[in-house]
Amino acid sequence: MNHLDAVRLLGLDAPVRPEGEGYGQVVPEDFELLVRALPQGVIAGSVLLGGADVPVRSLEDFTRDTALRLADMREVLGSREQELWLPLHPRPRGMVTWGRTANDGVLLWDTTVADTADWTTVLTDTDFQFWLDLPFSASEFVARAVTGRAEGTPAFETYQEYESGTFWKVADDKRATAMALANRDIGAVEEIVTRVRSIGVPGVRQYAEELLGRAGESFGALPEDYLAVMREFPGGVVAGVRVFSVSARPGAPGLRRLDEDGLFLQWGEVGGRAFGWLTAEDDPEEWRVAYVEPDGSALTCLEDQTFATFLRRRLRGDNSLF
Template sequence: MNHLDVVRLLGLDAPVRTEGGGHEHVIPEDCELLLQAVQKGVIAGSVLLGRAALPVRSLEHFTEDAAPRIEDMEASLRTREQELPLPFFPNPGGMVPWGRTARDGVLLWDTTDQNTANWTTVLAERDFQVWLDLPFSASEFITRALLGRPEGVPAFETYEEYESNTFWNVADDMRQTATTLANPHIGAVEEILTVVRSVGIPGVRQYAEELLDRAVNESFDVLPEDYLTVMREFPGGVIAGVRVFPVAGDTAASPVLRWLDEDRLFLQWGEVEGRATGWLTTKGAPQDWRIACIEPNGSALTCLEDQTFATFLRRRLRGNNSLF
């Protein structure tokens, strides 16, 4: 998928590529072409492109409007004693913001690859507790949002149109999210899914389902039900400082759900503070598997006998970062 898919879905004329414009060296060319073609507004009721003078001459200039939001992210995570999934620009390989969501989330590029054409998307929800790692360019991300949007949601709205139309549905959803999370009797799985859904981007759930179906069909016959329920909507990333691997994917590019030993006694689904995190599977039934962490040097294993996948993540979301 590329920028031409986006302009086709929006019914726009394709932007003209300018030879010698330096597109490949500052930001991904597909995004610069989208900025050229798409006016200010809201795409699929959920995505807002960052704006910059064209052609983009420097990342410093491209990111200057997002600087206050980046400071908020860093301060919020420091308060929670959580690390960033990746550093921010101008650190080498640092994340570069390229847009935001209608629910005040942030869209960033993972710039680990020196080739801007290979930069992929990181999506952080408004409280920076959920980060999604998505192997999509800006164009593919927006295309999936357009294709996955609910019936009745316009492909594009100016800010004025959005504020008199789709905004009210988004506001209602955000109020419902707050009400659900305020319920003292909310279950662990429901709490996690409510936070994940608060990202509010069409197409994310469809991608998560693709990954889960592939993993179940190809590699894992039986997994804990709470894990399956969450991962059907969460494609991988970070939840409350815990890196949760995708259930499937290109293992050469990034780790996925995997066995750490030949005897299949430890199934790793993520990492926290450098520790391999997963289940001890010595108890046969997946519903009886409990969370365990292995020290980075392999010197010790800690088992949280009372914690399942969902209860462990909920505890982290509520501010308890203990690994004991």
């Protein structure tokens, strides 16, 4: 997937690639060419590219307008005592912002590898509680948003068109989300799923379902609350909890058996501790969250916590491990 594919999906004419060097040296070339090809506006009612003079000459210049947002992320995560699996810019190989969502989420690059062509996307919500780890370039992310958009949503709108059109649908969705989350009796699964969906980028759910499909029956029956969440959440971080993808891609962790007898099924980690379930019970609905210390010295079972209730507890500010 390259920028030409994304531009064509948007129904726009793709310009000829400019002569000269400099593209792809500081940030991915496909992003720079997308910015050059697209007028300013909203993609699939949800995605807004960061403005930039291209080719980008330095990360300092590129990140200047988003430095305060990155500072907000660091402050919020620190106040919650939450960690990510990746640092934030300007730390070495830190995540760099490249766009935002109509719901005030942020799009970033995972810059772990040196070659900018291999940078992938991380998507976070407006509260910095959900961080979605996505193996997509900017072009593929845009293309998936366009192909996954709801019927009737324009592929591309100028800001003026958006404000008189799709904006009102986005506003209605925000109100519906607020009303759902205000319900004191909301269940753990419904709360998490509602919050993931509120990020509002089409294509994410389809990718999460792809991952579940790839996993197939590799692990046998799994708890229903886990499956319901992972149909929406493709992996990343929830309230400081690293939640592995149900189907790992090369070089990334995934759902896995941690011990030789297969009784501990790991779905994530917190602070170096392996989190998962003890699967001695035949019925997955009886499985409860457990964790193993980093040195393997002890195993603790949270006998009253399922996957979903544990994540909700974290989302509500309770970071205890007991």
